[in-house]
Amino acid sequence: MAKRAVLAYSGGLDTSVAVKWMQENLGVEVIAMAVDVGQERSEEDMDAVRERALAAGAVEALVVDARQEFADEYASKALKANALYEGKYPLVSALSRPVIVKHLVAAAREFGADAVAHGCTGKGNDQVRFEVSTRALAPDLEVIAPVRTWGMTREDAILYAYRNEIPITATKEKVYSIDDNLWGRAIECGEMEDPWAVPPQGVWSLTKQTATEPRDVEITFVQGVPTAVDGKPMGLVELIDHLNQVVGSFGWGRIDMVENRRVGIKSRETYECPAALALILAHEDLESICLERDLEREKVRMESRYAELIYDGLWFSPLREAYDAFIDSSQEYVSGEVRLRLEPGSCRVTGRRSDHSLYDYGLATYDAADEFRHEDSAGFVRLWGLGIETWSARQGPGSRNS
Numbered sequence: 001m002a003k004r005a006v007l008a009y010s011g012g013l014d015t016s017v018a019v020k021w022m023q024e025n026l027g028v029e030v031i032a033m034a035v036d037v038g039q040e041r042s043e044e045d046m047d048a049v050r051e052r053a054l055a056a057g058a059v060e061a062l063v064v065d066a067r068q069e070f071a072d073e074y075a076s077k078a079l080k081a082n083a084l085y086e087g088k089y090p091l092v093s094a095l096s097r098p099v100i101v102k103h104l105v106a107a108a109r110e111f112g113a114d115a116v117a118h119g120c121t122g123k124g125n126d127q128v129r130f131e132v133s134t135r136a137l138a139p140d141l142e143v144i145a146p147v148r149t150w151g152m153t154r155e156d157a158i159l160y161a162y163r164n165e166i167p168i169t170a171t172k173e174k175v176y177s178i179d180d181n182l183w184g185r186a187i188e189c190g191e192m193e194d195p196w197a198v199p200p201q202g203v204w205s206l207t208k209q210t211a212t213e214p215r216d217v218e219i220t221f222v223q224g225v226p227t228a229v230d231g232k233p234m235g236l237v238e239l240i241d242h243l244n245q246v247v248g249s250f251g252w253g254r255i256d257m258v259e260n261r262r263v264g265i266k267s268r269e270t271y272e273c274p275a276a277l278a279l280i281l282a283h284e285d286l287e288s289i290c291l292e293r294d295l296e297r298e299k300v301r302m303e304s305r306y307a308e309l310i311y312d313g314l315w316f317s318p319l320r321e322a323y324d325a326f327i328d329s330s331q332e333y334v335s336g337e338v339r340l341r342l343e344p345g346s347c348r349v350t351g352r353r354s355d356h357s358l359y360d361y362g363l364a365t366y367d368a369a370d371e372f373r374h375e376d377s378a379g380f381v382r383l384w385g386l387g388i389e390t391w392s393a394r395q396g397p398g399s400r401n402s
Ligand code: ARG
Pocket: 091, 092, 093, 094, 125, 126, 177, 178, 179, 186, 188, 269
């Protein structure tokens, strides 16, 4: 049995109760670790989270700022892959779990812990991501999942917190389960568990529409990675933050879907990911002029598989690494600018350009500048259709005409 565990600590009800519960019921000393991946922290900063962990009984409380690492090593890879799970969800939570686990494992090594712990339930994807990632990085560590085993309802957990004088803000947490980071925000539960119910206005935070006048934003990419907005160079953390605000203020970037969880449950999910969706839209568009046709088609085929891998908790896997090698190679010439037009409730591409563009005006134009060799087409099209013509004559419509 484990003696000392590093717990992924969010500051919420479950992980606060978990600190005490693990000590009391498993005899495990808890080191609480909060990993900052760009959560919204309006009312409480990371210091307050740290204080709360200690008040709940943690022997040590650590806060790690992993925003830059998350942006540069995780979000940027997902962006290069245009990764959207089931065609819609940019993997907000799925992308953050592996970086959190990396830090849990590092802390376990540093503080001589023999286990890591998380506050996930048994019904979700996040337990899968935490545990598979831990087994990939540190198979010797035990994984403790108190929330999955303690059998307490939400009310029980609140009572437990009161009885043990664990500071919680349970009233504020309401009925929703929210997980957020730089890449977006996931809102689950409450009335939205009915897939027909309209999400209440109050669940949205990044995408409240305040802007009324249309506006353009120009995004610069270098080898598939965004580096500037409207000509202003920015690091990825700042750039994503900035786009969340700008694009979000147009009330754009919401997702309402029923998705297939790894554990076999269909679940109604709402997300708001203004920056992630705008960047994927722009990046994919830039690829349309920078990628040679067959490369583009092959990449598109693997993008959904890439998203599934990450969703299913297989970030640390040889297949993901191999996909990244392919994707990185594909991005060599994906540099240029994309213009997005923002209007209340909409965001669309209105232009793209690149020094490496494969768009050839002389070939594409119908004007006098046309350089395309029209005479080549007749023979090409004849050969292209030769097989079909033969089939038609012997077996298909052509054989029935005479
Ligand atoms: N359904 C999403 C996913 O599996 C979001 C999960 C959000 N997690 C949470 N604890 N609320 O990636």
